[in-house]
Amino acid sequence: MEYRFSDRVSNLKPSAIREIFKYATDPAVISLSAGNPAPDAFPVDAVRACSEAVLQEQPIDALQYSVTEGLPALREDVAVFLKQHCSIATPGDAVLITSGAEQIMDLLGKSVLNEGDTVVCEEPSFIGALNSFRSYNAVLKGVPMQEDGMDLAKLEEILKTDKRVKFIYTIPNFQNPTGLTTSWEKRRGIYALAQKYNTLILEDNPYGDLRFAGEAIPAIKTLDTEGRVLYAGTFSKTISPGMRVGFAAGGSALIQKMVVCKQGSDVHTNIWSQLVIHRFLHGWDFEKHLKNLQKIYAQKYAVAEKALRETAPLLAFRPIEGGLFLWCTLPDSIPMPAYCKAAVLHKVCVVPGNAFLTDETQPCQSFRINYSSPTNEDLARGIAILGELAAKWPNA
Amino acid sequence: MEYRFSDRVSNLKPSAIREIFKYATDPAVISLSAGNPAPDAFPVDAVRACSEAVLQEQPIDALQYSVTEGLPALREDVAVFLKQHCSIATPGDAVLITSGAEQIMDLLGKSVLNEGDTVVCEEPSFIGALNSFRSYNAVLKGVPMQEDGMDLAKLEEILKTDKRVKFIYTIPNFQNPTGLTTSWEKRRGIYALAQKYNTLILEDNPYGDLRFAGEAIPAIKTLDTEGRVLYAGTFSKTISPGMRVGFAAGGSALIQKMVVCKQGSDVHTNIWSQLVIHRFLHGWDFEKHLKNLQKIYAQKYAVAEKALRETAPLLAFRPIEGGLFLWCTLPDSIPMPAYCKAAVLHKVCVVPGNAFLTDETQPCQSFRINYSSPTNEDLARGIAILGELAAKWPNA
Incomplete structure (x- = not known):
């Protein structure tokens, strides 16, 4: 039958992140798109x-x-x-x-x-x-x-x-x-x-x-x-x-x-x-557990930061002091939506920044990276692929 | 500060069942008001x-x-x-x-x-x-x-x-x-x-x-x-x-x-x-587990039914073939709300039937009994108390 949805939700769509997750389930894809805690952080x-x-x-x-x-x-x-x-x-x-x-x-x-x-x-x-x-x-x-x-x-x-x-x-x-x-x-x-x-x-x-x-x-x-x-x-x-x-x-x-x-x-x-x-x-000692988590995240973040500086200099980002996410901004010469799509074809998933706007149709040059879920190797490799993709972008 | 609630929920009240639960937490009270599965049914x-x-x-x-x-x-x-x-x-x-x-x-x-x-x-x-x-x-x-x-x-x-x-x-x-x-x-x-x-x-x-x-x-x-x-x-x-x-x-x-x-x-x-x-x-054998549950409920229901017939003849009820609930109806001479309140004072909790109506203010002579949560002893004793309360109701 034809369903009649409420006005509230008739325009509500699955989030862009979820759509990207579909690619991220391909084991060959490095997912920098999730918001997952580091698996080794679980007690x-x-x-x-x-x-x-x-x-x-x-x-x-x-x-x-x-x-x-x-x-x-x-x-x-x-x-x-x-x-x-x-x-x-x-x-x-x-x-x-x-x-x-x-x-x-x-x-x-x-x-x-x-x-x-x-x-x-x-x-x-x-x-x-x-x-x-x-x-x-x-x-x-x-x-x-x-x-x-x-x-x-x-x-x-x-x-x-x-x-x-x-x-x-x-x-x-x-x-x-x-x-x-x-x-x-x-x-x-x-x-x-x-x-x-x-x-x-x-x-x-x-x-x-x-x-x-x-x-x-x-x-x-x-x-x-x-x-x-x-x-x-x-x-x-x-x-x-x-x-x-x-x-x-x-x-x-x-x-x-x-x-x-x-x-x-x-x-x-x-x-x-x-x-x-x-x-x-x-x-358990919750404070000690938190300190251990902070150590894990500091180490992972160090990997991400190093990779960004060394292998993806075209991606601007603000250093963070905690949390799960990095916000990367492309030079104006690289259109963000096309870049994120190309990244998927190169087996790296990130979340296009416009997904986080009150109006998704607005222009946006940024995308979100999660550094906590992937292994250190995948993280460094994924960022390097992103860096290379930016560096080789036609007319960038 | 003074909160401004949405029109949708400003008239929404905690359910009558929840209110009754407050009495039901008194360990001296026999609760026939819950909708809980029998504790011994849990695998x-x-x-x-x-x-x-x-x-x-x-x-x-x-x-x-x-x-x-x-x-x-x-x-x-x-x-x-x-x-x-x-x-x-x-x-x-x-x-x-x-x-x-x-x-x-x-x-x-x-x-x-x-x-x-x-x-x-x-x-x-x-x-x-x-x-x-x-x-x-x-x-x-x-x-x-x-x-x-x-x-x-x-x-x-x-x-x-x-x-x-x-x-x-x-x-x-x-x-x-x-x-x-x-x-x-x-x-x-x-x-x-x-x-x-x-x-x-x-x-x-x-x-x-x-x-x-x-x-x-x-x-x-x-x-x-x-x-x-x-x-x-x-x-x-x-x-x-x-x-x-x-x-x-x-x-x-x-x-x-x-x-x-x-x-x-x-x-x-x-x-x-x-x-x-x-x-x-x-x-595990889920079908066998279900058969075991059915046996437990049949036994508990038999206790309730026997107690109702033998000790609470003024409470009309329809025999059931499954589920958790019995619906008891009082003679017209006993006002249901007053009866349910009196039952609490006699340490037995049931749920007044009007709580289940689309308009709670409508008259109702019934109340709901749950037979699955109490022990067999409490169940029989609780029903006997309800029966006695009805029998001794002034002018009933």
Whole structure:
């Protein structure tokens, strides 16, 4: 039969990244397109031990239905971690365990967005979040990213003129896709503007724990005294994305509404994985584990940086201090879409930068590289192929 | 700060069941209010063995990101099971693995419902699904349940006059909350009406494998030749609800749209649990496991039925042939809401029937009992307390 889709989603397309993944499954192709953590970063032995203990000692807890808010002990772990590790302790806040941080985008969208409402986001930004907001028929307004975060003048211009802004979406640490980090000044500026124009902030911090250089900058959430910031965190980058366990911290009235929405969405997050993560946080040294991850990422990044400098000098990029992504920009003489297609034919996959724009049809000279998933050899070889492709581009 | 919620969800409240759960956590209270599978029905040893094998042999597969559609091997398992076990094999259909069957309600809602569109459902019906549809601002129109399923004349009346019906929602086997099973004639009738008025059917079948008496009736989906029926299944009742693994089978264009929506919702379902279920289906005898479950449920149901007949003769109920629920109806002289509240004070929790209505404010003399979660002793004692409460009701 002919399906009649809702107006919200009829124009929603599979993300460009997913389309590229189809090529990336060819084992001959070097994929620099994923957003996957480094496979050797997974604490496999610890997960096995924790899971065995859970299934031994509390099998029914792990297999039975559970509460929508999330395992109370894990919510407490998250609250303690946020307080001790990140100095986040907004009075009146609550914690919700979600099925990955992506679900936070979905639940916030459902909770606050009427069709036609505006979400202000960084330009470019994380395509998964943008698509989630699009699925509620939100209007996306992008604020260009500068070296130290959003252009605050442009942000204020939007907030001043658009009365339908429901929230500002920002990834302050090692942003996806640019790798940029928002400065402390700009974090304070974003919070001040959100206060002035009375809007929410969705602070998405999946990569903050993957800092391998420079000094940590406090979260915007640390400035929050009134539940204005919904903070999104995840265990996807630090323990396992396959488990789909994320967490939101925000004003309890907002969290309560998100709980009601989650009830009608997936009832609760896989409780077995929640119990395993809870055990991991208690039985293992999480801080030491994070340090180990940071070491792994520093080493991999060094490989990528060296290869870029030595074998791909035509690709401009900004050095990063953490996260999973590098943002490469081509000289004007090389058209980015044609270049990315040619790269696939040369067996290297990257993500065309326009995929991350609020309007994909806009021109863009950049593309995203992931350095964490491939082996060091593939990483160096893939970048060298990209470099050669640029160097040999006709008339480049 | 004062939150401004979307129109869709501003009136959405936590379900009455959840509110009752708060009392149910009191260990002195006998909870007949949950929808939990019997704890002794969980294949704990098999899950442990499968999980150990997965983490031993393919730990990175289990912990890394995976594809939104679901583990290809598990999708194939589901397709084979549906074909061999249920005679479901609509040409052109695809399978999607979801985070529990509840997510199918959410993804279908997002995919097809514009605000103000109509969902036709059984009256009473599963509150989780109703709330999911409500969260897209759908209009719910209830069709009264008769002994053998929906009143088809009433169903046609709605389909004939309401041009905004997007789908019919039905639970043909051991319906939640009534325990009723839709006859083969009515299944054919529902399909014929859906064809005549060109609407979709969402066939939700969480309990079909829990039949302990009578003859199985083919799914509506077996009649489907054109992708008109979206079939929702789950491993929650047969393996573990805590894992949150469900599956949808439907026309591939519809499934594709749901995949795009799932991408923006939770990216993919916990892949560790998907791999464990895949191993379980191959390493263990699933048919034998189902037979064992049916035996467990038959025994528990016998306890409930005996207790109702012997100790609670004022509670009218229809015998069931499977599933998790019994629907009890009070004499007109006992007001149901007051009775359910009094039951809590007597340390027995049930779910007031009006919670399952499209309009909760309508009068209702029934309440739902779950017989699968409590121990046999608690079950018999709980029902006896309910019987005594009815018998001693003033002026009853």
